[in-house]
Amino acid sequence: MLVGFSVGKRKSRPWIVSDELWSLVEPLLPEPEPKLVAGRPRVPDRQALCGILFVLHTGIQWEYLPQELGFGSGMTCWRRLAAWNEAGVWHRLHVVLLARLRTARQLDWSRAVIDSPRQGRSAGPKSGPSPVDRARPGSKHHVLVDGQGIPLAVSLTGGNRNDVTQLMPLLAKIPPVPGLVGRPRRRPETLLGDRGYDHYKYRRLVRATGVKPVIARHGVLHGSGLGVHRWVVERTIAWLHGFRRLRIRWERRDDLHEAFLGLATCLITHRHVQRLC
Template sequence: MARAKPWEVDDELWAVIEPLVPKIERRAQHPGRKRHPDRLVFQGILFVLHTGIAWEHLPQELGFGSGMTCWRRLAEWTEAGVWPRLHGVLLAKLRSVNVLDFSRAAVDGPHPGVKGGIKTGRSPVDRGKTGSKHHLITDATGIPLAATLTGGNRNDVTQLVPLLQAVPPVRGKRGRPRRRPDVVLGDRGYDHDKYRRLVWDLGVKPQIARRGTEHGSGLGAQRWVVERAFAHLHWFRRLRIRWEIRDDIHEAFLTLGCALICWRRLRAAR
Protein backbone atom coordinates (compact mmCIF):
# COMPACT_ATOMS: atom_id res chain seq x y z
CA MET A 1 0.00 0.00 0.00
CA ALA A 2 1.45 3.37 -1.05
CA ARG A 3 2.21 5.79 1.75
CA ALA A 4 -0.02 8.87 1.77
CA LYS A 5 1.58 12.16 0.81
CA PRO A 6 1.75 14.71 3.67
CA TRP A 7 -0.54 17.12 1.78
CA GLU A 8 -3.25 14.51 1.19
CA VAL A 9 -6.31 15.03 3.38
CA ASP A 10 -8.02 11.86 4.59
CA ASP A 11 -11.70 11.63 5.47
CA GLU A 12 -11.07 11.89 9.20
CA LEU A 13 -9.17 15.18 8.96
CA TRP A 14 -11.59 16.63 6.43
CA ALA A 15 -14.48 15.82 8.78
CA VAL A 16 -12.86 18.19 11.29
CA ILE A 17 -12.10 20.94 8.77
CA GLU A 18 -15.22 20.94 6.58
CA PRO A 19 -17.65 22.37 9.20
CA LEU A 20 -15.28 25.33 9.71
CA VAL A 21 -15.05 26.28 6.03
CA PRO A 22 -17.53 28.95 4.85
CA LYS A 23 -20.17 27.59 2.48
CA ILE A 24 -20.57 29.67 -0.70
CA GLU A 25 -23.84 29.10 -2.52
CA ARG A 26 -23.89 29.51 -6.28
CA ARG A 27 -26.18 32.18 -7.61
CA ALA A 28 -29.33 30.96 -9.33
CA GLN A 29 -28.84 33.47 -12.11
CA HIS A 30 -25.44 33.94 -13.72
CA PRO A 31 -23.75 31.34 -11.51
CA GLY A 32 -20.44 31.68 -13.32
CA ARG A 33 -17.74 29.05 -13.30
CA LYS A 34 -18.24 26.18 -10.87
CA ARG A 35 -16.22 26.63 -7.69
CA HIS A 36 -13.28 24.22 -7.33
CA PRO A 37 -13.91 21.68 -4.51
CA ASP A 38 -12.79 22.98 -1.13
CA ARG A 39 -11.06 19.73 -0.19
CA LEU A 40 -8.83 19.78 -3.28
CA VAL A 41 -8.03 23.45 -2.78
CA PHE A 42 -7.09 22.78 0.85
CA GLN A 43 -4.72 20.05 -0.36
CA GLY A 44 -3.16 22.62 -2.69
CA ILE A 45 -2.62 24.96 0.26
CA LEU A 46 -1.00 22.10 2.20
CA PHE A 47 1.20 21.32 -0.81
CA VAL A 48 2.54 24.90 -0.75
CA LEU A 49 2.98 24.77 3.05
CA HIS A 50 4.94 21.50 2.92
CA THR A 51 7.08 22.15 -0.17
CA GLY A 52 7.50 25.93 -0.10
CA ILE A 53 6.75 26.04 -3.84
CA ALA A 54 5.66 29.34 -5.41
CA TRP A 55 1.92 29.62 -5.99
CA GLU A 56 2.34 29.99 -9.75
CA HIS A 57 4.29 26.71 -9.87
CA LEU A 58 1.60 24.64 -8.14
CA PRO A 59 1.22 21.48 -10.29
CA GLN A 60 -2.32 21.57 -11.66
CA GLU A 61 -2.10 17.93 -12.76
CA LEU A 62 -2.54 16.97 -9.09
CA GLY A 63 -6.06 18.43 -9.19
CA PHE A 64 -5.59 21.27 -6.71
CA GLY A 65 -6.71 23.98 -9.10
CA SER A 66 -4.57 26.95 -10.07
CA GLY A 67 -2.17 28.60 -7.67
CA MET A 68 -4.28 31.77 -7.75
CA THR A 69 -7.40 29.76 -6.86
CA CYS A 70 -5.62 28.25 -3.85
CA TRP A 71 -4.20 31.63 -2.78
CA ARG A 72 -7.59 33.32 -2.99
CA ARG A 73 -9.24 30.55 -1.03
CA LEU A 74 -6.48 30.78 1.61
CA ALA A 75 -7.07 34.54 1.91
CA GLU A 76 -10.84 33.99 2.06
CA TRP A 77 -10.59 31.37 4.79
CA THR A 78 -8.05 33.45 6.70
CA GLU A 79 -10.44 36.39 6.76
CA ALA A 80 -13.18 34.04 7.98
CA GLY A 81 -10.98 32.92 10.91
CA VAL A 82 -10.82 29.26 9.89
CA TRP A 83 -7.27 28.55 11.08
CA PRO A 84 -7.53 29.71 14.72
CA ARG A 85 -10.83 27.83 15.02
CA LEU A 86 -9.27 24.68 13.57
CA HIS A 87 -6.39 24.96 16.04
CA GLY A 88 -8.85 25.46 18.91
CA VAL A 89 -10.94 22.44 17.90
CA LEU A 90 -7.87 20.19 17.79
CA LEU A 91 -6.59 21.47 21.15
CA ALA A 92 -9.99 20.62 22.67
CA LYS A 93 -9.82 17.11 21.21
CA LEU A 94 -6.32 16.67 22.66
CA ARG A 95 -7.52 17.79 26.08
CA SER A 96 -10.51 15.43 25.91
CA VAL A 97 -8.16 12.44 25.56
CA ASN A 98 -5.87 13.71 28.36
CA VAL A 99 -2.92 14.51 26.10
CA LEU A 100 -2.74 18.25 26.73
CA ASP A 101 -0.71 19.16 29.84
CA PHE A 102 -1.28 22.66 31.29
CA SER A 103 0.92 22.04 34.35
CA ARG A 104 3.59 24.13 32.62
CA ALA A 105 4.26 25.85 29.30
CA ALA A 106 7.46 26.81 27.50
CA VAL A 107 8.13 29.84 25.28
CA ASP A 108 10.76 30.63 22.67
CA GLY A 109 11.28 32.92 19.67
CA PRO A 110 13.94 32.08 17.05
CA HIS A 111 14.55 34.13 13.90
CA PRO A 112 13.56 32.69 10.49
CA GLY A 113 14.49 34.17 7.14
CA VAL A 114 12.27 36.73 5.42
CA LYS A 115 11.74 38.56 2.15
CA GLY A 116 9.83 41.57 3.43
CA GLY A 117 6.43 42.96 4.32
CA ILE A 118 4.52 44.04 7.42
CA LYS A 119 5.81 42.78 10.78
CA THR A 120 9.44 42.78 9.71
CA GLY A 121 12.34 44.71 11.18
CA ARG A 122 16.11 44.93 11.33
CA SER A 123 17.43 42.29 13.70
CA PRO A 124 19.95 43.54 16.30
CA VAL A 125 21.50 40.04 16.56
CA ASP A 126 21.78 39.10 12.88
CA ARG A 127 23.94 41.83 11.31
CA GLY A 128 20.96 44.13 10.99
CA LYS A 129 19.17 41.95 8.44
CA THR A 130 15.49 42.61 7.93
CA GLY A 131 13.48 39.71 9.28
CA SER A 132 10.50 38.35 11.16
CA LYS A 133 10.30 36.25 14.28
CA HIS A 134 8.04 33.36 15.09
CA HIS A 135 7.19 33.23 18.80
CA LEU A 136 5.78 29.99 20.18
CA ILE A 137 4.26 28.72 23.40
CA THR A 138 3.74 24.99 23.98
CA ASP A 139 2.30 22.84 26.71
CA ALA A 140 4.52 20.62 28.89
CA THR A 141 4.77 17.99 26.13
CA GLY A 142 5.53 20.36 23.22
CA ILE A 143 2.04 20.75 21.74
CA PRO A 144 1.74 24.26 20.22
CA LEU A 145 -0.76 26.37 22.16
CA ALA A 146 -0.25 29.62 20.25
CA ALA A 147 2.19 31.30 17.86
CA THR A 148 2.74 34.95 16.99
CA LEU A 149 4.65 36.89 14.34
CA THR A 150 6.70 40.04 14.94
CA GLY A 151 9.54 41.97 13.34
CA GLY A 152 13.04 40.65 13.90
CA ASN A 153 13.87 43.75 15.92
CA ARG A 154 11.37 42.91 18.67
CA ASN A 155 12.87 41.57 21.87
CA ASP A 156 11.60 38.12 22.85
CA VAL A 157 10.57 39.27 26.32
CA THR A 158 8.02 41.72 24.87
CA GLN A 159 6.08 38.74 23.50
CA LEU A 160 5.90 36.80 26.76
CA VAL A 161 2.56 38.25 27.85
CA PRO A 162 1.05 38.39 24.31
CA LEU A 163 1.87 34.68 23.89
CA LEU A 164 0.09 33.79 27.12
CA GLN A 165 -2.87 35.94 26.10
CA ALA A 166 -2.93 34.30 22.65
CA VAL A 167 -3.64 30.85 24.10
CA PRO A 168 -7.31 30.18 23.29
CA PRO A 169 -9.83 28.89 25.81
CA VAL A 170 -9.47 25.11 25.46
CA ARG A 171 -12.55 23.02 26.04
CA GLY A 172 -12.69 19.23 25.89
CA LYS A 173 -13.63 18.60 29.53
CA ARG A 174 -16.50 19.52 31.79
CA GLY A 175 -16.30 22.85 33.52
CA ARG A 176 -14.60 26.02 32.47
CA PRO A 177 -12.27 26.01 29.46
CA ARG A 178 -8.58 25.94 30.37
CA ARG A 179 -6.49 28.85 29.09
CA ARG A 180 -3.56 29.53 31.38
CA PRO A 181 -0.75 27.12 32.30
CA ASP A 182 0.30 26.87 35.93
CA VAL A 183 3.95 27.75 35.14
CA VAL A 184 5.69 29.28 32.12
CA LEU A 185 9.34 28.44 31.40
CA GLY A 186 11.70 30.75 29.53
CA ASP A 187 15.41 31.17 28.83
CA ARG A 188 17.55 34.20 29.75
CA GLY A 189 16.06 36.23 26.91
CA TYR A 190 12.89 36.55 28.99
CA ASP A 191 14.67 37.70 32.16
CA HIS A 192 13.00 40.96 33.17
CA ASP A 193 11.31 41.68 36.51
CA LYS A 194 8.65 43.88 34.91
CA TYR A 195 7.45 40.98 32.76
CA ARG A 196 7.66 38.56 35.65
CA ARG A 197 5.15 40.77 37.49
CA LEU A 198 2.88 40.91 34.43
CA VAL A 199 2.95 37.12 34.18
CA TRP A 200 2.09 36.79 37.86
CA ASP A 201 -0.85 39.16 37.24
CA LEU A 202 -2.21 36.63 34.74
CA GLY A 203 -2.17 33.95 37.44
CA VAL A 204 0.85 32.16 35.96
CA LYS A 205 4.12 31.45 37.79
CA PRO A 206 7.16 32.62 35.76
CA GLN A 207 10.14 30.26 35.89
CA ILE A 208 12.81 32.08 33.90
CA ALA A 209 16.58 31.70 33.90
CA ARG A 210 18.50 34.70 35.27
CA ARG A 211 21.07 36.56 33.19
CA GLY A 212 24.63 36.42 34.43
CA THR A 213 24.20 33.08 36.16
CA GLU A 214 26.02 29.93 35.19
CA HIS A 215 24.38 27.49 32.83
CA GLY A 216 22.79 24.48 34.43
CA SER A 217 19.60 26.05 35.82
CA GLY A 218 17.78 22.79 35.04
CA LEU A 219 15.15 24.52 32.89
CA GLY A 220 16.61 22.98 29.75
CA ALA A 221 15.42 19.56 30.84
CA GLN A 222 11.84 20.86 30.68
CA ARG A 223 11.81 23.60 28.04
CA TRP A 224 13.51 21.65 25.26
CA VAL A 225 10.02 20.67 24.10
CA VAL A 226 9.43 24.14 22.62
CA GLU A 227 12.67 23.85 20.62
CA ARG A 228 11.50 20.48 19.30
CA ALA A 229 8.13 22.02 18.41
CA PHE A 230 9.94 24.75 16.45
CA ALA A 231 11.88 22.07 14.58
CA HIS A 232 8.58 20.40 13.67
CA LEU A 233 7.02 23.74 12.71
CA HIS A 234 9.91 24.75 10.48
CA TRP A 235 9.84 21.35 8.83
CA PHE A 236 7.10 23.05 6.78
CA ARG A 237 9.27 24.69 4.15
CA ARG A 238 6.92 27.64 3.64
CA LEU A 239 7.64 28.72 7.21
CA ARG A 240 11.44 28.62 6.92
CA ILE A 241 11.53 31.74 4.76
CA ARG A 242 8.73 34.27 4.78
CA TRP A 243 7.83 34.84 1.14
CA GLU A 244 4.45 36.44 1.86
CA ILE A 245 4.32 40.23 1.85
CA ARG A 246 0.97 40.09 3.66
CA ASP A 247 1.50 39.26 7.30
CA ASP A 248 -1.97 37.72 7.68
CA ILE A 249 -1.18 35.10 5.02
CA HIS A 250 2.09 34.15 6.71
CA GLU A 251 0.32 34.02 10.08
CA ALA A 252 -2.29 31.75 8.46
CA PHE A 253 0.44 29.32 7.44
CA LEU A 254 1.91 29.57 10.95
CA THR A 255 -1.38 28.73 12.66
CA LEU A 256 -2.14 25.99 10.15
CA GLY A 257 1.28 24.46 10.87
CA CYS A 258 0.48 24.44 14.59
CA ALA A 259 -2.88 22.80 13.88
CA LEU A 260 -1.28 20.06 11.78
CA ILE A 261 1.18 19.27 14.57
CA CYS A 262 -1.79 18.97 16.94
CA TRP A 263 -3.50 16.63 14.47
CA ARG A 264 -0.45 14.37 14.36
CA ARG A 265 -0.32 14.23 18.16
CA LEU A 266 -4.03 13.41 18.27
CA ARG A 267 -3.68 10.53 15.83
CA ALA A 268 -0.67 9.20 17.73
CA ALA A 269 -2.69 9.23 20.97
CA ARG A 270 -5.40 7.00 19.54
Protein backbone atom coordinates in the same frame (compact mmCIF):
# COMPACT_ATOMS: atom_id res chain seq x y z
CA MET B 1 -9.76 14.31 -10.08
CA LEU B 2 -7.21 14.56 -7.31
CA VAL B 3 -4.70 11.73 -7.41
CA GLY B 4 -3.63 9.80 -4.33
CA PHE B 5 -6.39 9.88 -1.72
CA SER B 6 -5.51 6.34 -0.66
CA VAL B 7 -4.27 5.94 2.89
CA GLY B 8 -1.28 3.88 1.81
CA LYS B 9 0.23 6.78 -0.14
CA ARG B 10 -0.31 9.42 2.50
CA LYS B 11 3.16 9.16 4.06
CA SER B 12 4.88 9.93 0.76
CA ARG B 13 2.33 12.65 -0.06
CA PRO B 14 1.80 14.67 3.14
CA TRP B 15 -0.33 17.24 1.32
CA ILE B 16 -3.15 14.70 0.89
CA VAL B 17 -6.08 15.51 3.20
CA SER B 18 -7.25 12.37 5.01
CA ASP B 19 -10.94 11.65 5.54
CA GLU B 20 -10.51 12.12 9.30
CA LEU B 21 -8.85 15.53 8.95
CA TRP B 22 -11.38 16.66 6.35
CA SER B 23 -14.24 15.75 8.70
CA LEU B 24 -12.81 18.28 11.16
CA VAL B 25 -12.09 21.02 8.63
CA GLU B 26 -15.20 20.91 6.44
CA PRO B 27 -17.76 22.08 9.06
CA LEU B 28 -15.59 25.14 9.80
CA LEU B 29 -15.33 26.42 6.24
CA PRO B 30 -17.48 29.42 5.28
CA GLU B 31 -20.21 29.03 2.69
CA PRO B 32 -18.93 29.93 -0.79
CA GLU B 33 -20.31 33.08 -2.35
CA PRO B 34 -22.74 32.41 -5.22
CA LYS B 35 -21.30 32.90 -8.70
CA LEU B 36 -22.79 35.90 -10.49
CA VAL B 37 -21.82 34.75 -13.96
CA ALA B 38 -21.49 31.35 -15.58
CA GLY B 39 -18.02 29.94 -15.95
CA ARG B 40 -15.81 27.10 -14.81
CA PRO B 41 -17.10 24.91 -11.99
CA ARG B 42 -15.80 25.83 -8.56
CA VAL B 43 -12.78 23.81 -7.47
CA PRO B 44 -13.87 21.66 -4.49
CA ASP B 45 -12.64 22.94 -1.16
CA ARG B 46 -10.91 19.67 -0.33
CA GLN B 47 -8.82 19.80 -3.49
CA ALA B 48 -7.97 23.46 -2.86
CA LEU B 49 -6.84 22.55 0.67
CA CYS B 50 -4.57 19.87 -0.78
CA GLY B 51 -3.04 22.54 -3.02
CA ILE B 52 -2.47 24.82 -0.02
CA LEU B 53 -0.81 21.96 1.86
CA PHE B 54 1.36 21.24 -1.18
CA VAL B 55 2.66 24.82 -1.08
CA LEU B 56 3.13 24.66 2.71
CA HIS B 57 5.11 21.41 2.58
CA THR B 58 7.21 22.05 -0.53
CA GLY B 59 7.60 25.85 -0.43
CA ILE B 60 6.79 26.05 -4.14
CA GLN B 61 5.63 29.37 -5.58
CA TRP B 62 1.90 29.69 -6.17
CA GLU B 63 2.23 30.09 -9.94
CA TYR B 64 4.12 26.79 -10.20
CA LEU B 65 1.50 24.72 -8.35
CA PRO B 66 1.05 21.58 -10.52
CA GLN B 67 -2.55 21.69 -11.76
CA GLU B 68 -2.28 18.17 -13.14
CA LEU B 69 -2.63 16.94 -9.55
CA GLY B 70 -6.11 18.43 -9.41
CA PHE B 71 -5.46 21.28 -6.99
CA GLY B 72 -6.80 24.03 -9.23
CA SER B 73 -4.73 27.08 -10.04
CA GLY B 74 -2.32 28.67 -7.61
CA MET B 75 -4.46 31.81 -7.54
CA THR B 76 -7.52 29.75 -6.57
CA CYS B 77 -5.67 28.16 -3.66
CA TRP B 78 -4.21 31.54 -2.69
CA ARG B 79 -7.69 33.08 -2.51
CA ARG B 80 -9.07 30.19 -0.47
CA LEU B 81 -6.20 30.44 2.03
CA ALA B 82 -6.78 34.16 2.49
CA ALA B 83 -10.57 33.78 2.79
CA TRP B 84 -10.38 30.89 5.24
CA ASN B 85 -7.84 32.70 7.38
CA GLU B 86 -10.02 35.81 7.46
CA ALA B 87 -12.95 33.60 8.55
CA GLY B 88 -10.88 32.24 11.46
CA VAL B 89 -10.90 28.65 10.23
CA TRP B 90 -7.43 27.73 11.52
CA HIS B 91 -8.03 29.28 14.94
CA ARG B 92 -11.29 27.35 15.38
CA LEU B 93 -9.73 24.13 14.11
CA HIS B 94 -6.91 24.52 16.62
CA VAL B 95 -9.43 24.89 19.46
CA VAL B 96 -11.29 21.76 18.29
CA LEU B 97 -8.07 19.76 18.27
CA LEU B 98 -6.96 21.06 21.68
CA ALA B 99 -10.40 20.20 23.09
CA ARG B 100 -10.00 16.60 21.92
CA LEU B 101 -6.64 16.39 23.63
CA ARG B 102 -8.02 17.87 26.84
CA THR B 103 -10.95 15.44 26.81
CA ALA B 104 -8.39 12.63 26.65
CA ARG B 105 -6.36 14.37 29.38
CA GLN B 106 -3.40 14.65 27.04
CA LEU B 107 -2.63 18.34 27.59
CA ASP B 108 0.08 19.01 30.17
CA TRP B 109 -1.03 22.19 31.94
CA SER B 110 1.60 21.80 34.66
CA ARG B 111 3.95 23.95 32.59
CA ALA B 112 4.19 25.85 29.33
CA VAL B 113 7.38 26.74 27.49
CA ILE B 114 8.02 29.80 25.31
CA ASP B 115 10.65 30.59 22.70
CA SER B 116 11.08 33.01 19.78
CA PRO B 117 13.39 31.85 17.02
CA ARG B 118 14.35 34.30 14.33
CA GLN B 119 13.06 33.46 10.87
CA GLY B 120 14.79 34.04 7.54
CA ARG B 121 14.92 37.36 5.71
CA SER B 122 11.60 38.87 4.78
CA ALA B 123 9.92 42.12 3.84
CA GLY B 124 6.52 43.67 4.34
CA PRO B 125 4.39 44.21 7.46
CA LYS B 126 5.60 42.54 10.67
CA SER B 127 9.21 42.51 9.58
CA GLY B 128 12.05 44.62 10.89
CA PRO B 129 15.83 45.08 10.93
CA SER B 130 17.45 42.11 12.58
CA PRO B 131 19.95 42.95 15.34
CA VAL B 132 21.92 39.78 14.54
CA ASP B 133 22.00 39.95 10.71
CA ARG B 134 23.42 43.39 9.82
CA ALA B 135 19.99 45.03 10.14
CA ARG B 136 18.52 43.06 7.25
CA PRO B 137 14.73 42.83 7.44
CA GLY B 138 13.40 39.66 9.02
CA SER B 139 10.59 38.21 11.11
CA LYS B 140 10.22 36.11 14.23
CA HIS B 141 7.95 33.20 15.09
CA HIS B 142 6.91 33.28 18.75
CA VAL B 143 5.82 29.86 20.03
CA LEU B 144 4.19 28.76 23.29
CA VAL B 145 3.72 25.02 23.94
CA ASP B 146 2.46 22.82 26.77
CA GLY B 147 4.72 20.48 28.71
CA GLN B 148 4.69 17.93 25.88
CA GLY B 149 5.38 20.38 23.07
CA ILE B 150 1.78 20.69 21.83
CA PRO B 151 1.45 24.25 20.44
CA LEU B 152 -0.92 26.43 22.43
CA ALA B 153 -0.27 29.78 20.73
CA VAL B 154 1.94 31.19 17.95
CA SER B 155 2.46 34.68 16.57
CA LEU B 156 4.51 36.64 14.04
CA THR B 157 6.45 39.87 14.63
CA GLY B 158 9.33 41.79 13.12
CA GLY B 159 12.84 40.48 13.69
CA ASN B 160 13.71 43.56 15.74
CA ARG B 161 11.08 42.93 18.40
CA ASN B 162 12.50 41.91 21.76
CA ASP B 163 11.37 38.44 22.82
CA VAL B 164 10.15 39.57 26.24
CA THR B 165 7.70 42.09 24.75
CA GLN B 166 5.72 39.20 23.26
CA LEU B 167 5.51 37.18 26.47
CA MET B 168 2.19 38.57 27.70
CA PRO B 169 0.50 38.80 24.26
CA LEU B 170 1.37 35.16 23.59
CA LEU B 171 0.16 34.04 27.01
CA ALA B 172 -3.09 35.92 26.43
CA LYS B 173 -3.44 34.28 23.01
CA ILE B 174 -3.93 30.80 24.49
CA PRO B 175 -7.57 30.01 23.64
CA PRO B 176 -10.07 28.77 26.24
CA VAL B 177 -9.94 24.98 25.80
CA PRO B 178 -13.11 23.01 26.69
CA GLY B 179 -13.31 19.25 26.88
CA LEU B 180 -13.89 18.47 30.57
CA VAL B 181 -16.56 19.34 33.11
CA GLY B 182 -16.19 22.93 34.27
CA ARG B 183 -14.93 26.08 32.68
CA PRO B 184 -12.58 25.95 29.68
CA ARG B 185 -8.93 26.17 30.69
CA ARG B 186 -6.42 28.62 29.23
CA ARG B 187 -3.67 29.05 31.82
CA PRO B 188 -0.75 26.72 32.65
CA GLU B 189 0.57 26.44 36.18
CA THR B 190 4.12 27.56 35.33
CA LEU B 191 5.78 29.30 32.39
CA LEU B 192 9.35 28.44 31.39
CA GLY B 193 11.58 30.69 29.32
CA ASP B 194 15.22 31.42 28.58
CA ARG B 195 17.20 34.57 29.47
CA GLY B 196 15.52 36.52 26.68
CA TYR B 197 12.45 36.74 28.94
CA ASP B 198 14.32 37.75 32.09
CA HIS B 199 12.77 41.03 33.24
CA TYR B 200 11.28 41.83 36.64
CA LYS B 201 8.35 43.72 35.10
CA TYR B 202 7.23 40.73 33.06
CA ARG B 203 7.78 38.30 35.90
CA ARG B 204 5.35 40.41 37.90
CA LEU B 205 2.82 40.53 35.06
CA VAL B 206 2.96 36.75 34.62
CA ARG B 207 2.38 36.19 38.34
CA ALA B 208 -0.61 38.54 38.19
CA THR B 209 -2.32 36.12 35.80
CA GLY B 210 -1.92 33.26 38.29
CA VAL B 211 0.99 31.65 36.41
CA LYS B 212 4.34 31.02 38.09
CA PRO B 213 7.29 32.30 35.98
CA VAL B 214 10.31 29.99 35.81
CA ILE B 215 12.70 32.05 33.70
CA ALA B 216 16.48 31.80 33.42
CA ARG B 217 18.35 34.78 34.84
CA HIS B 218 21.12 36.80 33.25
CA GLY B 219 24.58 36.28 34.69
CA VAL B 220 24.16 32.60 35.60
CA LEU B 221 27.46 30.93 34.74
CA HIS B 222 26.43 27.32 34.28
CA GLY B 223 23.33 27.55 32.15
CA SER B 224 19.69 27.94 33.05
CA GLY B 225 19.07 24.39 34.23
CA LEU B 226 15.78 24.42 32.28
CA GLY B 227 17.01 22.38 29.33
CA VAL B 228 15.41 19.20 30.65
CA HIS B 229 12.03 20.88 30.15
CA ARG B 230 12.68 23.50 27.42
CA TRP B 231 13.67 21.05 24.69
CA VAL B 232 10.01 20.42 23.84
CA VAL B 233 9.54 23.93 22.43
CA GLU B 234 12.71 23.61 20.36
CA ARG B 235 11.36 20.36 18.92
CA THR B 236 8.05 22.00 18.05
CA ILE B 237 9.88 24.88 16.35
CA ALA B 238 11.81 22.31 14.32
CA TRP B 239 8.48 20.76 13.32
CA LEU B 240 7.14 24.15 12.26
CA HIS B 241 10.20 24.92 10.19
CA GLY B 242 9.98 21.45 8.67
CA PHE B 243 7.26 23.05 6.55
CA ARG B 244 9.40 24.67 3.87
CA ARG B 245 7.05 27.61 3.36
CA LEU B 246 7.74 28.72 6.94
CA ARG B 247 11.55 28.60 6.75
CA ILE B 248 11.68 31.80 4.72
CA ARG B 249 8.85 34.29 4.64
CA TRP B 250 7.97 34.72 0.97
CA GLU B 251 4.66 36.50 1.54
CA ARG B 252 4.78 40.27 1.78
CA ARG B 253 1.30 40.15 3.28
CA ASP B 254 1.63 39.24 6.94
CA ASP B 255 -1.88 37.77 7.12
CA LEU B 256 -1.00 35.13 4.52
CA HIS B 257 2.16 34.10 6.33
CA GLU B 258 0.16 33.96 9.57
CA ALA B 259 -2.36 31.77 7.75
CA PHE B 260 0.41 29.29 6.88
CA LEU B 261 1.68 29.50 10.46
CA GLY B 262 -1.81 28.80 11.86
CA LEU B 263 -2.37 25.89 9.46
CA ALA B 264 0.99 24.34 10.36
CA THR B 265 0.11 24.68 14.05
CA CYS B 266 -3.12 22.77 13.42
CA LEU B 267 -1.29 20.02 11.54
CA ILE B 268 1.20 19.53 14.38
CA THR B 269 -1.63 19.45 16.93
CA HIS B 270 -3.51 16.99 14.74
CA ARG B 271 -0.55 14.61 14.86
CA HIS B 272 -0.95 14.43 18.61
CA VAL B 273 -4.69 13.80 18.21
CA GLN B 274 -3.98 10.92 15.83
CA ARG B 275 -1.95 9.21 18.55
CA LEU B 276 -5.15 8.86 20.60
CA CYS B 277 -6.59 6.44 18.03
